[in-house]
Amino acid sequence: MVAMVDSSPAIVGVVSNRQTVDGVGYETVRVRYLEALRSTARVLPLVIPGGLEQENLRACLSVLNGVLLTGAESNVSPSLYGGPEACPETLDLDRDRTSIAAIKIALSSGIPLLGICRGLQELNVALGGTLSSDLSEGEGLITHVENLAIPRDLQYARSHAVLAEGHGYIAQCIRHSQQNPVLVNTLHRQGIARLADGLEVDARCVDGVIEAVSVKDAATFAAAVQWHPEWFHKEDPLSVEIFRAFGEACRLHMIGTKLQP
Numbered sequence: 004m005v006a007m008v009d010s011s012p013a014i015v016g017v018v019s020n021r022q023t024v025d026g027v028g029y030e031t032v033r034v035r036y037l038e039a040l041r042s043t044a045r046v047l048p049l050v051i052p053g054g055l056e057q058e059n060l061r062a063c064l065s066v067l068n069g070v071l072l073t074g075a076e077s078n079v080s081p082s083l084y085g086g087p088e089a090c091p092e093t094l095d096l097d098r099d100r101t102s103i104a105a106i107k108i109a110l111s112s113g114i115p116l117l118g119i120c121r122g123l124q125e126l127n128v129a130l131g132g133t134l135s136s137d138l139s140e141g142e143g144l145i146t147h148v149e150n151l152a153i154p155r156d157l158q159y160a161r162s163h164a165v166l167a168e169g170h171g172y173i174a175q176c177i178r179h180s181q182q183n184p185v186l187v188n189t190l191h192r193q194g195i196a197r198l199a200d201g202l203e204v205d206a207r208c209v210d211g212v213i214e215a216v217s218v219k220d221a222a223t224f225a226a227a228v229q230w231h232p233e234w235f236h237k238e239d240p241l242s243v244e245i246f247r248a249f250g251e252a253c254r255l256h257m258i259g260t261k262l263q264p
């Protein structure tokens with residue numbers, strides 16, 4: 004008798020951005036994130052549109068084995084963490100609604116979660132933390148924002164060191180990659196101000212800014228980074244480590260759900 008091997012891939016939802024160009028609305032995801040999921044995490048990405056109703060989002064997550072929260076130019080609405088009012092053009096309330104709800108459902112159902120840049124900020128806010136709306140106003144902080152006047156590859160070049168601390172998922176990835184401290188890229192204006200109680204710090208920049216976090220006592224991989232591992236997902240040892248660890252957790256989730264009666 005020939006044993007049947009199920010080769011279907013784990014499926015990872017990617018929350019998209021709502022953007023308006025020439026008066027027309029679009030849901031967008033940068034292709035680099037989808038490529039990192041397909042070729043390095045070895046999972047199948049599916050886009051989750053922003054602004055989904057709670058019921059439909061639950062239905063969506065019930066067939067997923069992981070959630071990726073990408074970076075975005077838009078900021079998390081300060082109304083979600085008691086911050087100062089922001090210009091509406093800088094926000095994406097549809098994405099906020101979907102991401103925050105998706106984080107809560109994923110964590111309560113043991114679905115693996117990876118946040119990148121805005122995704123890290125969403126995770127902190129979803130769990131009750133706050134954000135600094137402009138890190139450049141903090142005394143003694145290095146520049147964390149990208150220079151938009153230079154070519155894209157240079158904007159994503161490694162620019163400052165982060166040092167692992169604790170034993171969370173990203174701290175482990177950094178140590179496995181055998182580079183600690185490790186140089187990362189940086190393309191964000193905002194950052195964590197007060198860390199949510201449910202999170203632990205996995206890495207910090209030399210200036211003290213929190214650069215990576217893990218969910219305390221999570222049932223599975225649930226972590227986020229402030230830098231952009233998707234940019235070097237094929238060749239950079241730490242980026243490969245992060246996407247592989249996430250992919251592995253998604254496959255374990257898939258096997259677990261298939262074994263359930």
Ligand SMILES: N[C@@H](CCC(=O)NCCCC(=O)O)C(=O)O
Pocket residue numbers: 033073074075076077078079119120121122190191192193194
């Ligand atoms: N707007 C926030 C988050 C910054 C961020 O996620 N940048 C990534 C932009 C590129 C991308 O979409 O991947 C902040 O300024 O801190």
